[in-house]
Amino acid sequence: MNTDQGLTWPPRTAGLTLGREVRTLLDVVGPVLHVTAAAIWRPDGLRKRYLKYLSAMHGVIRASVPLMELAASRCADTGRKRLREYFDEHIEEEQHHDEWLREDLRLLGSDLDSAPSPTVARLVGAQYYWVSHHDPVCLLGYIAVLEGNSPAPTLAGELAARTGFSSDAFRTLHHHAVVDTEHSRAVYDLLDELPATAGQRQAVRVSALQTVAGLADLFHEIAREPAAGGKWTR
Numbered sequence: 001m002n003t004d005q006g007l008t009w010p011p012r013t014a015g016l017t018l019g020r021e022v023r024t025l026l027d028v029v030g031p032v033l034h035v036t037a038a039a040i041w042r043p044d045g046l047r048k049r050y051l052k053y054l055s056a057m058h059g060v061i062r063a064s065v066p067l068m069e070l071a072a073s074r075c076a077d078t079g080r081k082r083l084r085e086y087f088d089e090h091i092e093e094e095q096h097h098d099e100w101l102r103e104d105l106r107l108l109g110s111d112l113d114s115a116p117s118p119t120v121a122r123l124v125g126a127q128y129y130w131v132s133h134h135d136p137v138c139l140l141g142y143i144a145v146l147e148g149n150s151p152a153p154t155l156a157g158e159l160a161a162r163t164g165f166s167s168d169a170f171r172t173l174h175h176h177a178v179v180d181t182e183h184s185r186a187v188y189d190l191l192d193e194l195p196a197t198a199g200q201r202q203a204v205r206v207s208a209l210q211t212v213a214g215l216a217d218l219f220h221e222i223a224r225e226p227a228a229g230g231k232w233t234r
């Protein structure tokens with residue numbers, strides 16, 4: 001066990017609910033997302049980066065409802081009533097958010113004609129693999145990270161001022177700043193109450209860690225704009 005610089009790895013989680021366990025884990029590794037996200041919003045080249053951010057998030061969010069539908073169907077196969085109820089409810093809350101992003105991009109005169117980057121495919125694709133071939137509970141680790149790292153409530157207004165873009169082009173960003181705190185609470189409430197085997201707990205942890213790593217890669221990719229040449233910059 002490494003205790004360098006006061007950190008303990010892996011964090012001590014014995015006796016915790018799964019929700020507390022995931023929170024404890026993300027308290028340690030989650031700050032990397034704050035750092036990489038902050039680099040996206042630096043002033044130089046911000047207008048171009050905001051467009052890239054919207055396109056990348058569209059690539060991620062377009063899969064949210066289909067992933068939960070897949071997970072809900074896998075719950076039906078395995079008799080997981082409570083987990084299925086959660087997915088069914090959350091599907092309703094996330095409907096059409098990809099269309100909102102497309103509309104925000106359209107307002108800015110941008111389209112989505114280029115393919116999502118391999119970084120998006122890695123982030124989202126891992127969940128299709130785990131849900132399809134292992135256990136639908138894995139998706140909770142992904143949701144916990146995404147819902148727990150929504151934009152700050154003031155960000156949409158600040159970006160509108162800094163970019164000079166119409167505030168209408170920040171509708172999706174603003175909506176997530178408002179509602180994702182509640183979505184985050186809901187997924188952790190579920191994790192706290194859900195009976196889970198040691199293997200399922202591990203699967204949720206691995207999914208959450210993979211999502212932090214994948215999202216940090218994606219934020220880093222966006223933060224590298226503007227860069228010379230190529231649709232995808234790494």
Ligand SMILES: [Fe+2]
Nearest residue numbers: 093094097176
């Ligand atoms: Fe959403």
Ligand SMILES: [Fe+2]
Nearest residue numbers: 147179180183
């Ligand atoms: Fe959400």
